Amino acid sequence: MAVPSAHEFHWQSLSRLASGRVYHSLCEVGGQMYMLGGCDAVGRPSPALELYSPEGDRWMTLPQMPTPRAGAAVAVLGKQILVVGGVGEDQSPLKVVEMFNTEEGKWRKRSTLREALMGVSITVKDGRALAVGGMGADLLPRSILQQYDLRKDVWALLPPMPTARYDANTHLLANKLYVAGGRQCKRPVKAFEVFDAETRSWTTLPSMPCKRSYGGVLWDVNGRLCLLGGLRQGGHQSSKFTKNVNIFDTSQGCWLKSEETVAMKTKRADFASAFLRGRMVVAGGLGHEPSALDTVEAFHPQKKKWERLSPMNSPRCSTSSIVIRDRLLVVGGVNQVPSSAHEILYVKEEEYL
Template sequence: MMDVPSIKDFQWKTLAPLPSRRVYCSLVEAGGQVYAIGGCDDNGVPMDCFEVYSPEANQWNSLPPMPTARAGVAVATLGKRIMVIGGVGANQTPLKIVEMYNIDEGKWKKRNSLREASMGISVTAKDYRIYAAGGMGGDLRPHNYMQHYDMLKDIWVSLATMPTPRYAATSFLRGTKIYVLGGRQSKYAVNAFEVFDIETRSWTKFPNIPSKRAFSSFVCAENNIFSLGGLRQGRLYRQPKFMKNVDVFDIEQGGWMKIERSFFLKKRRADFISGYLKGRIVVAGGLGNQPTVLESAEAFHPGKNKWESLPPMPTPRCACSNIVVKNCLLAVGGVNQGLSDAVEALCVSDS
């Protein structure tokens, strides 16, 4: 049984705010710095802004803007390069444009485009290759593409198609396997769970996520994948409902575990931030009943198999961009009535 931090080891830090308010910006970490890429402004217009946050100095610096304004981009780092893939452009349609920022040179370069315009692509990087799964095209149809980008040749190569077409899926790389969970087809959530093997270049269907929810969150722990909260979508005679459900996949056993109710979140929530900090799954903010923007945060205790309340988020919001850096879960931007420029970090200390 691993020693995990206690609740009193967690605290929120208020960091330097974003230079401009936004939602749907993409975050990536490279060399200990956090890069914020694009997003939408108050009027829902995609932005070309590109900034870097230095945790040491607690400050944001503006970098050369992206050549193409966009929001909801897929982003991956390859060494000292940041690849920006697809997303939604200024006319609110998906893009096929791929651009690369060289951190050392401080310059953007156009790269070979995707074969089709696409938003909501799920990307994973391994060995100087980027793997891009799914997405949604201009016709609003979900894609089943799996393609990899070869940096040396600047080409996209099509691989075996994903069994379930979808966009906005979550992927995790473990060894030579890419786990692809959830996502949507048009407005509706899918509960597909499929795994791509980089070596054999083939897909395997895994057991479906037990409960189908939109705006849920997936977190990968040492031996488990957690599917957390979300919104049960309304259908003909059914009201939409915020959920506190938690499903846990046992990676060794290859199946979803039977879950006691103690595993469920304390608070129903969707569109929240989540992460894995020193052996504890943490969630914060999001939307809850009524619907209201939430400030509450909680952490799962793997020994007690239950959630414990954490200090609340200083700025309650949903639709934040988030990233884990150095034992801190950063919440960047998002929505609280209007758009927010708040940047806050839930940090766990070395007790």
């Protein structure tokens, strides 16, 4: 498959947010982007729900969430958006679950979690939401795996993960739910495990090669897990920015040797990352510069090298991002203070607006 060349990628600034926002959640329903919650400049969780309509490049304010929250886990079930856990106004984890019907424009309260959790990872399988791990009010990680049935409005417990954690990365491949990394009491974990939905059992996979946090985590179309950059921790050393790339091949069940991977050009953490038109793309984040980065690079699979793309219009880290119709939208984040920037990366041959 031919991939676009570096000069074909183009950034465009879109209609800004009403105010700076960070730790908000994004999802897509019907080709449109919904933005939920987040924190404002003074760290207050927001109840906001906004819809970005690309046709008119405008934001529409929708009915607010009943519960203000930041860092919520979000799952799309048909035309409904399920919002799970996160951090509430008192800065504590939430057990409240709410659902927005995009056709009716209404919120409904749903069955709560068994306990308040933040840092839950959520995936959808066969119309049901699978919620993995999280951190409780006692600041300890959980190993819980729970499944939400929309029709019954019930959370069912499935066999727990071998390793308790929060902020893990989850990916569904056929009947298998992969859970990579995450944190325990602010420390990154190397655990990599897979849940087989048919046998309802967990298998421990070879651990991630290094402890890292705030890196990029991507899955390619061939079922390979790609870990990019981040903050690396080892022994008693302090955290260090890295440009390392590690790749796990699920068909072989092993991590590729280091000589089979290509490091990024720039050491960075807390950046936006995505697969876009067959290329791994990383944008912004933090590095060894004193301020947030605007640099962008993309991996060319045939040339086997990272190439610089045009920089972002607004340097920032801690963004929320989503790919919709082969375009990467990067929303909010931080550049010393929460940012209201909103921009899109697309291939120039297809004018976006």
